[in-house]
Amino acid sequence: MSETPKKVRTLFLSDIHLGAKASNAGALIDFLREHQAEKIVLVGDIVDGWKLKRHWHWPQTHNDVVQKLLRQARKGVEIIYVPGNHDEFARDFQGRHFGGIEVIDRAIHETADGRRFLVIHGDQFDVVVMNAKLLAHLGDWAYVAAINLNRFIAMVRRAFGLPYWSFSAWAKLRVKRAVNFIGSFEQTLAAEARKQGLDGVICGHIHHAAIEKIGEGVTYVNTGDWVESCTAVVEHSDGTLELVRWMDVLADRETAARVPKLRALPAPETEKAHAA
Structure with a gap:
């Protein structure tokens, strides 16, 4: 873990799902x-x-995320909260402001290089969420089932020394209907930004960074989620936007930690004799 925090202009985070058992709040705190x-x-x-309406689940790590954000606000960090469907x-x-965090339905963010982005969760452009709430809740249940299957697969793969592999992410990219939905969602959000004369859109909702x-x-720009992939979008001081896949960062560190340091080998006997 880095001793000195990396300074960036803006962090974009979505789909943390605090209150859900699948939320990877611990990884977010590290990030x-x-x-x-x-x-x-x-x-x-x-x-x-x-999730909280059906079953109360609020472990210490979820509270730590909230406290971490509130501390950042007290230190002068500007924090904007754009709610989603959950x-x-x-x-x-x-x-309104809560502990220095401003709640707003949508926002316009201007990057350091002058580009203007619509910031919106994105559920407003999801026809299922807007018109068929029951189907949306059933889809949420199916996603949780896929996440639970992911955990079992990950446990087995770790036992055999294999890297992390996501079943639900694989399914999203293989099931034609899911691929079509993602493509349609991206096109719709991009069209909304274009209609408003903006350079782009930053959203979440579909858990596909x-x-x-x-x-x-x-x-x-889609920020992804902190349930499965653990992704965030970072704006650097020059306005460049970077997608950070935190699980990949942690996996690379774990791999590097496992690599044994090479020790200096003694010179061959022939070389020793020649030197003498």
């Missing part, structure tokens, strides 16, 4: 410890109200 931002934008589904209760408090150009030069 926040290693990054010092001037501004943090929470792009929805930070708290999972759907924490839609927060939309009733638009324009990406930074890519879509259509007529519109930049589509």
